[in-house]
Amino acid sequence: MDDGRENLDREQTIDRLEEFQKASVRAIEAHGFELKGERNGVAVFTDKETAKRSRDTFRFIAWDKVSEVADDLIRGATQHEEYTGVVNSSKRTAEYYVRVHRSLGMIQLRVLERQDWEANERTCGHDFTPNPPISSISALKPSGEKRTVGFHVNSRQEKTCIELSLASPTAEFLTNPWSFVSDHPLDGGPRDYSLKVIFDQSMDEAKVAESSLELASRTIFELDIRNGISLIFAPRERVRVSFDAPREVPRIRFPRVKVPREVAALFSFASETLDNPPYVFLSYYQVLEHFLPMAHRRDALKVLRRELRDPFFDENKDVTLIKLMNSIERTKQVSEEDQLKVLLRDFVRVDKITEFFKSADMKHFSNKGPISGVPEVVMHLKSDPLPTQAAKRIYALRNRIVHAKDDPKYDSIPVLLPRSTEANSLKPDVALARLLATEVLINSQD
Template identity: 40%
Template sequence: MGTDEVVGTFEFDESDDPTEFETLTAEELEAIDKIGEHGFKFISLNENSLVFTRGESERRYTGAHRHKIEEIARALKNDVREHEDALGIVSTNDQYVEFFVRDVRRGGVPIGASNPRWNQSTGNCGHEVSLTEDGRSFHISNTDEKACIELSPTTAIASFLIAYSFTSRHAARPLRGHTLKVFFSEARSENELAQEAIDLTERLCFELDAAHGIQMVVAPRERFRVTIPRTPAPEGGIRVRFPKMRLPREVSALFSFAGEAADNPPFMFLSYYQVLEYHLPLAARKEGLKSIRRELQSLNFDEKDDASILRLLNCAERNRNSGEEDQMKMLITECVRGDILREFFDKGNHGQHFTRRGPISGVPPINSSSTNETLEVQVAKRVYALRNRIVHAKDNPKYAEMPVLLPRSKEAGLLAPDIHLVRLLAIEVVVDSQG
């Protein structure tokens, strides 16, 4: 999330002056102390809104109305937690999950007063509902799945945990709008609650979109952006030259589009991967020509000998039938400079990202000191496996251990080092193709 972004819809007046803390009641001060036990630090009272931040070093401001502060303290005591992937909360005590949802057609703004009018039939599910009288909310249930889904005004605890600002304490005001709640009538663990609730919510979003064109989506917990480090400009300024490189428009367009997809890391990775994919036939041709020349230069080659000719044919056939992973190995081995690749791993500040303890599952690790496989082969295997995790969503046991990497998942937000790697490979391959 960029430092200039505010999550949610806030109303604030920059002229507000923090009121002295002594105006708080004893009950409010007690609630503030209880909230502080969960990592929140109270910093000011702006009219009727209390402003908090998390920890000393994190510039994340959030707020709550004074009359809701005790309710928030009780909810935190009941172990309400933030959802791991989505912008939402999970309450194991009350067996419900609450999600912040966006209206895609209106630029991703929160669902609020602009909601369509819904059929508000609630049935007899037994849950306490919070429908508004204007028809902008709904509560639906299913006895078979023992669950209910409700779109209604945001709860105080959800507003406190998921509506926040990185810019100013003045922006930290309670969230206004609606959230989507999923209630369960049978006990589930925290993980089961979180997973089943988001599955139900995304099924609902699919049906609303497919049947009615209502593009409501669950907001991710963070809006991840991948930043490409800039090379420091020389003292005399950046030297601009007339383009010397000749490359197909498809390649330049894909490379440029990757930069536009900075807030969708898997898509950004795929755009750079497609630059590599465009050049895979080049790698196969290079390897094939090298093999054929090797046979022709052999001291035992005899153009009148059938066995010699068959070896030539086998070289061509072997490269023609090689799979995409093998072609990727050829491409990186042939077209990427080894010293540049090694420098990326030896001097890059990647921590444990490319190791077995890294955050991306289902892809091979990379050990630049390994003697079993070349660094180029290790890189090719990882890049290809990661591409498969992004594009393969097949209902097939073959892919059971390699689930699809979803665009707004926690893993997606941790792809930056892999994206930097595939970008480097794309540049190297494009430059090599100029020869």
């Protein structure tokens, strides 16, 4: 594909600019970007730090928006840490890219197009001048009427406005790098929408990021429950879990592994959700969970047999019968975490789990790794064998994903949010859960 670089000429472009445009370009370049020239009347920048990239990353601004982008950068506009969006604390504004499920995209936009918003939206003082809707939406309207997909609402009490409209030039510039100039998004194709939060200047700058995300989340919730519009935040980093293919691919054979249908369905569902690491993890955990009762029964039977085989066991003596009863009671009181430890101890081959951690990035599994609130795994720890350490970590991680209790007792174990940085870092833990689930399936055959 032609990358269009022959159409870029920095010096000729700068020579044609007016002084205020040159000043804006210098301001943008002072923030880590470099003007390469223009293409089709659009300013083309690239990142200065490209040493680690195989090719340049291009960013685009319409010339009539260059001053706006420069001003935002000067005032501290930065990308949000977890979601695709921009926070400008000094301006007390933030915006987050939103999207709908790909199978409902057009339908949801048609629904949104018909929405009215509260009548006091013009009293806030903001000049809400909506961009025209994307052409494919307006063309579908039988009347041919053009109506903007978006809204602008406010709260006089909170002195805050919320707006859904096409992403701002600054957001497009900072969050949409392209590898090919010929692919740039200002060629008239569909544009992205963002949910914008605009605070009063009395808002504490330090609270803009947190408060804006909270308000944006509340807005998405109400749109879903009141208006039937299901929007989701676009994650800054889109992660898809993948697994290495076997080194030697065997021939396809008639199935010999006897696996219950429901377990096979859970294992297969993980492959349907590879773009959602927490879902993949939970699918494999459910496979392990399926076998917990079996492992618990086997362990309980071991305890009973040990008591019954004791040479001093006498069914005619109360003391030995009470001892047997106590053993049975203890087996009933085993927690799910302890059951998981038993399962992995009895069903996972130590050499397999050792091999896994030898080839893994152990920094991820350390207490300095990206996942907080879960135990670390340490090789060659005499007090805890690897299967036990793995059980502790897997169970704690499961709790972080499924538990969202409003209880001070759980303050130290926050819920692991989907599409968050932690969720996007789960791949090694997902691989561990997959290995454990596979091992348990294999060794449960007898």
